[in-house]
Amino acid sequence: MSDSEDYENKPQEEFTAEELILPPCKYEYLDHTADVQIHAWGDSLIEAFEQCGVAMYGYMTEIDKVEILRSTEIEVKGSDLTNLLFMFLDELLYVFSAEEFLVCKKLVITEFNVNPPEGEDLSIKCKCYGEEFTLGKHPQGTEVKAITYASMQIINEPEKNKFEVFVIIDI
Amino acid sequence: MVVRQYAQELEYLEKLNPYCWRIKKGFQPNMKVEGIFYVNAPLEKLMLEELRNSCRPGMTGGFLPGVKQIANVAALPGIVGKSIGLPDVHSGYGFAIGNMAAFDMNDPESIVSPGGVGFDINCGVRLLRTNLFEKDVLPVKEQLAQSLFDHIPVGVGSKGIIPMNAKDLEEALEMGMDWSLREGYIWAEDKEHCEEYGRMLNADPAKVSTRAKKRGLPQLGTLGAGNHYAEIQVVEEIYDKWAACKMGIEEKGQVCVMIHSGSRGFGHQVATDALVSMEKAMKRDNIETNDRQLACARINSPEGQDYLKSMAAAANFAWVNRSSMTFLTRQAFAKQFNMAPDDLDMHVIYDVSHNIAKVEEHIVDGKQKTLLVHRKGSTRAFPPHHPLIPVDYQLTGQPVLIGGTMGTCSYVLTGTEQGMLETFGSTCHGAGRALSRAKSRRNIEYTEVLRKLEDSGISIRVASPKLVMEEAPESYKNVTDVVNTCHAAGISKKCIKLRPIAVIKG
Numbered sequence: 001m002s003d004s005e006d007y008e009n010k011p012q013e014e015f016t017a018e019e020l021i022l023p024p025c026k027y028e029y030l031d032h033t034a035d036v037q038i039h040a041w042g043d044s045l046i047e048a049f050e051q052c053g054v055a056m057y058g059y060m061t062e063i064d065k066v067e068i069l070r071s072t073e074i075e076v077k078g079s080d081l082t083n084l085l086f087m088f089l090d091e092l093l094y095v096f097s098a099e100e101f102l103v104c105k106k107l108v109i110t111e112f113n114v115n116p117p118e119g120e121d122l123s124i125k126c127k128c129y130g131e132e133f134t135l136g137k138h139p140q141g142t143e144v145k146a147i148t149y150a151s152m153q154i155i156n157e158p159e160k161n162k163f164e165v166f167v168i169i170d171i
Numbered sequence: 172m173v174v175r176q177y178a179q180e181l182e183y184l185e186k187l188n189p190y191c192w193r194i195k196k197g198f199q200p201n202m203k204v205e206g207i208f209y210v211n212a213p214l215e216k217l218m219l220e221e222l223r224n225s226c227r228p229g230m231t232g233g234f235l236p237g238v239k240q241i242a243n244v245a246a247l248p249g250i251v252g253k254s255i256g257l258p259d260v261h262s263g264y265g266f267a268i269g270n271m272a273a274f275d276m277n278d279p280e281s282i283v284s285p286g287g288v289g290f291d292i293n294c295g296v297r298l299l300r301t302n303l304f305e306k307d308v309l310p311v312k313e314q315l316a317q318s319l320f321d322h323i324p325v326g327v328g329s330k331g332i333i334p335m336n337a338k339d340l341e342e343a344l345e346m347g348m349d350w351s352l353r354e355g356y357i358w359a360e361d362k363e364h365c366e367e368y369g370r371m372l373n374a375d376p377a378k379v380s381t382r383a384k385k386r387g388l389p390q391l392g393t394l395g396a397g398n399h400y401a402e403i404q405v406v407e408e409i410y411d412k413w414a415a416c417k418m419g420i421e422e423k424g425q426v427c428v429m430i431h432s433g434s435r436g437f438g439h440q441v442a443t444d445a446l447v448s449m450e451k452a453m454k455r456d457n458i459e460t461n462d463r464q465l466a467c468a469r470i471n472s473p474e475g476q477d478y479l480k481s482m483a484a485a486a487n488f489a490w491v492n493r494s495s496m497t498f499l500t501r502q503a504f505a506k507q508f509n510m511a512p513d514d515l516d517m518h519v520i521y522d523v524s525h526n527i528a529k530v531e532e533h534i535v536d537g538k539q540k541t542l543l544v545h546r547k548g549s550t551r552a553f554p555p556h557h558p559l560i561p562v563d564y565q566l567t568g569q570p571v572l573i574g575g576t577m578g579t580c581s582y583v584l585t586g587t588e589q590g591m592l593e594t595f596g597s598t599c600h601g602a603g604r605a606l607s608r609a610k611s612r613r614n615i616e617y618t619e620v621l622r623k624l625e626d627s628g629i630s631i632r633v634a635s636p637k638l639v640m641e642e643a644p645e646s647y648k649n650v651t652d653v654v655n656t657c658h659a660a661g662i663s664k665k666c667i668k669l670r671p672i673a674v675i676k677g
Contacts, residue, residue, distance in 0.1 A: 031609040060327050090443060097436045098385035101328065133328040140326035140634040142608075142641070143396035143677065145290045145439040148264050149446075150234060150464055168234075170264060170290050170439075171397055171608070 011069045019129065020068055023047075023106055027055035035171055036142075037151070041164040045114070045156050048163045049085065049124070050107040053092045056169060057104050057130070060096065061138040066105040069131040073110075077121040081114060082152050084122045085165060089147040095128060103138060104130035145170045177226040181219075184238070190660040194254075199242035199461055206241040208256030211656045214648060217605060221262065235462065237267040243461040249274040249281025249470075251535050251542065255594050257549050258656040259603030259648060263289070265464035268548035268604075271597045276470060276530060276541040282458065283475045284467035285445040285482075287545030289526040292441060292482055293489035294399075294433030295366075296523050296572040298583065299497060300419045301504065302516040303426040305405045308672065315403065315507050316630040316673035322499040323401055324393040326634025326677035331392030333495045340388050344376040347487035351494040358518075361494065363561045365522040366551060367529075369490040371483035378480040380444050387437025387488055392495035396635070396677030398601075398642055399432045400574075401496065404581060408668035414567040414585050415667050418520045427669060428504075428517075429581055430496050431574045433526065434489035441485045445478040470543060479528070486527060493522060520583070521570040525550045525600035531559075533595050544595055552586035552598040552663045560586075571663050575650040576602045577631075577642045577674055578624045582654045583667040590662035598663040599654065602647035615640035630673040642676070 026047070027040035036059060040052035057063060076091045078084025095102045111125035146169070153166040183198035187207075192215075194206030210218050221236040235243070237260045244266055245254035251273055260269030265286025274281040308315060324331060333356070335343075343350040348369025351357045362368045376384075394401060406425045409415045420427075434441075449466040452458075452474040458467060468474035497519065501512035508515060528545045535542075553560050553569040560569045568585035575581040579602070590596055606614070617636060620643045624631050633639055640646070658665045 029609060031607045036608055086447075094382060094386065094440075096328075098382075098389065101389075103328075135328060138328070139637070140328060140396070140677065142635070142638055143327045145397075145436075146443045148464070150264055 009067060009069065013070060015068060023050065023054070026051045027058070029055070029059070035168050037166060037168045039164065039166050043161070043163065045163045046109045046112050048165045049088060050109055052085070052165050052167060053089060053107045054104065056089060056092060056144060057096070059169070059171070060141045060144060061103055061133065062141070063105055065138050066103050066130050068105055068129045070102065071127055071129045072100055072102055073125065073127050075123065075125050077123045079121060081122065081154050082149065084114070084124060085152065085154060085167065086147050086149060088124050088126070089167065092128070093144055093147065096133065101133045102128060102130050103133040104128045106130070142171045175226070177223045180222060180226060190656055194238065194242050194245070199239060199246060201246040201461065202242055204245050204250050204253050206245045206254045206256065208238065208241060208260060209258045209656055209660050209662065211258070211652055211659065213652050214258055214656060217648060218260070234262040234264070237262045237269070240265070240267040241270055243465060244270060244272050244287070246461050247272070247282055247284065247465065247467065248458065249278045251275050251540065252595065255597065257597065257599040258653040259548065259599045259601055261603045263547065265462060265466065266545070266547045269599065271544065271546045271549040271595065273533065273542040273544045273595050274470065276543055279469070279471060281470050281543065282467040283470050283478055283528060283543055284465060284545065285442045285449065285478060286465055287547050288442070288482060288528050289547045290439045290442045291433035291526055292438035292485035293524045294526040295489065295493065296525070296574045297430045297493045297497065298520040298572050299428040299500065299517050300520050301426045301428070305424045305426060305672070308403065308426050311507060312630050312673055315503070316632050316675065318503040318507055319401060319403070319500065319673070320632035320675045322503040323496050323675060325675060326396050329393050329634070330389045331495065333392040335388060335391055337384070337388065340384060340391070341376050343391070343491045344379065344484040344487050345374055346370060347374070347490045348494050351491050356498040357494045361497065361519045363563070364519045365490060366524050369494070369522070371486045373480055374483035374487050375480035376484050378477045379441060379484050383437050383440035383444060386440045387435060390435040390437065391488070391492055392499070393435060394432050394496060394675070394677060395435055398576070400577060400674055400676040401500065402429045402671045402675070403673040404429055404669040404671050406667060407580060407670040410665040410667065411585070417563060417567050418570060418583065419516070419518060420667055427520070428500050429572070429574060429669070430493055430500065432493055432496065434485040435492060437488045438485040441481045445481065448474050449478070482528065486524065490522070521572060523550050523572045542595070546597055548600045548603070549597045550600045551596055552584065552590050553596045554586045554588040554591045568664070570666070571598055573599060573650065573654055574601050576644050576647040577676065578627065578629055578671060579644045579650055581669045582650070582665065583669070584654065584657065584663040585666050587661060587664050594662050598657045602650040602653060604646060605648045606646040608641045611641045611643060611646040615643050615645060624674070629671055632675050634677045
């Protein structure tokens with residue numbers, strides 16, 4: 001199959017120039033016996049979360065074959081920070097696996113509420129940019145079955161400018 | 172978490188015989204019963220190496236070693252007998268993969284754990300026979316492999332081709348293979364040769380989240396990725412001629428088809444949803460475990476009951492899934508050979524589940540008890556005369572299907588009386604990983620893997636060839652070691668060895 005010329009590449013909505021700027025790659029895949037561990041980082045916890053999400057899509061296909069043609073918005077809640085990251089990735093997996101079949105190249109968290117008033121949930125709103133996963137255009141990588149809490153780590157040390165997350169995904 | 176030196180850890184392990192080790196109480200805190208695991212010499216080395224690595228200072232890897240996980244399971248409320256590690260055991264999420272454990276249904280403290288079933292609920296193996304021989308298939312092997320690959324949707328993002336809407340899905344979840352039969356995808360006798368006759372009666376689709384259903388709908392009738400595959404195999408060796416005959420396997424060279432798949436995104440989401448809801452139930456009911464990943468709930472709690480009902484729906488999904496692919500396989504063969512699947516004698520030999528929890532009757536300390544048996548990466552292996560196995564196999568014992576890794580051999584075993592007594596009628600499920608995926612990627616070239624397969628006369632059709640080294644035989648334990656250990660330990664008996672001639676995978 002030749003390059004993406006064979007496919008309809010028209011954006012299905014209007015994007016601003018800023019929206020089409022691609023983020024740098026700030027993630028890696030670490031060694032793990034049965035599964036894969038994602039290590040993502042950034043200049044803020046928000047960026048580390050965004051990178052972690054893109055890293056998951058990167059395991060499902062080759063991200064550079066994905067174009068920004070569509071977007072969707074997700075909203076998730078969590079009882080604590082680790083639960084929030086779990087729910088965030090679970091939602092991104094859902095966006096890929098059902099209805100929209102969206103594979104994302106860029107994630108922009110627009111609301112990141114991690115210090116809610118006592119008794120309320122933490123929440124994230126995120127804009128997801130990408131396109132519908134299309135066999136033939138997007139190489140098939142590995143299927144992600146689920147997100148796990150196994151050795152999940154969130155390093156949030158603003159004083160050291162250190163923001164990192166570690167997540168094991170079940171594949 | 173207990174921190175000890177490797178030498179100190181070893182004091183808690185005792186080798187009972189060349190195939191079996193005991194894990195004494197105290198190896199992990201609060202062990203209610205002992206642990207046991209089955210390994211031969213090469214597998215023993217892998218097992219102990221995993222433990223030794225975890226004793227090194229500064230180890231912060233993802234999962235505990237398998238032997239520790241077996242011991243943590245032995246500390247769960249309501250466990251009876253022993254926490255058992257089968258020869259292909261390796262570390263997994265909460266429970267080790269290749270770990271089985273039984274819980275007393277009549278003990279109000281007893282728990283059910285989604286981690287004891289796994290994310291891929293009712294992942295399993297199905298074996299179809301044909302009346303073809305290797306010489307009939309070899310001339311058209313490439314065409315047949317291509318045709319199977321074209322018929323069965325494989326890999327990430329592929330969608331099922333069996334027409335389904337939301338209402339069909341609800342019915343399929345409730346009815347399992349009865350749905351496939353009603354819709355005309357399978358033969359009536361296929362059901363006979365499935366565990367539970369391809370339908371768990373306690374399935375309740377109303378207990379399943381919309382999210383799981385939406386993930387499941389497009390994926391019904393797809394193979395998936397990772398270690399899932401469909402293989403055309405030939406009989407390489409027959410160890411038990413009489414039992415093989417009962418399965419319709421007459422002689423060496425006979426062609427079979429093996430399908431290894433599960434409940435796809437549907438099951439994965441059911442498991443994820445249950446883990447989230449059980450976390451809360453654990454806090455409420457003060458259930459203490461050694462490992463946060465061992466999320467569980469009392470069997471009789473609402474969370475426990477809801478999980479069992481939705482797990483049963485996922486099990487039904489998996490049976491319908493394998494049935495749909497059986498239909499597609501029969502179509503592919505029928506077109507290639509211009510004969511009806513009937514005339515090709517494409518019967519289901521058997522269908523096993525190796526990620527599931529079931530209510531079963533067992534004898535514990537001389538008394539009959541009703542148990543909730545968790546098998547994660549472990550296959551049921553009931554002995555001859557057991558009431559739950561089909562009439563065709565009453566005298567041989569239940570056929571146990573052990574799928575090898577890509578390009579290696581697979582086995583059919585039969586259940587034994589000794590297995591019923593020692594391991595609650597359970598045995599191994601496959602090879603079990605030995606190398607991490609990342610390590611496989613670094614050490615093995617995918618072109619090399621494909622060339623090796625070609626050299627050994629195996630046609631391969633794979634959706635993501637660049638990832639094929641993750642599934643290379645070198646990444647796994649040797650399935651022959653695993654099966655020989657089960658045979659030598661007496662927990663199941665070798666019957667047939669199969670060799671692949673074509674592999675289709677994600």
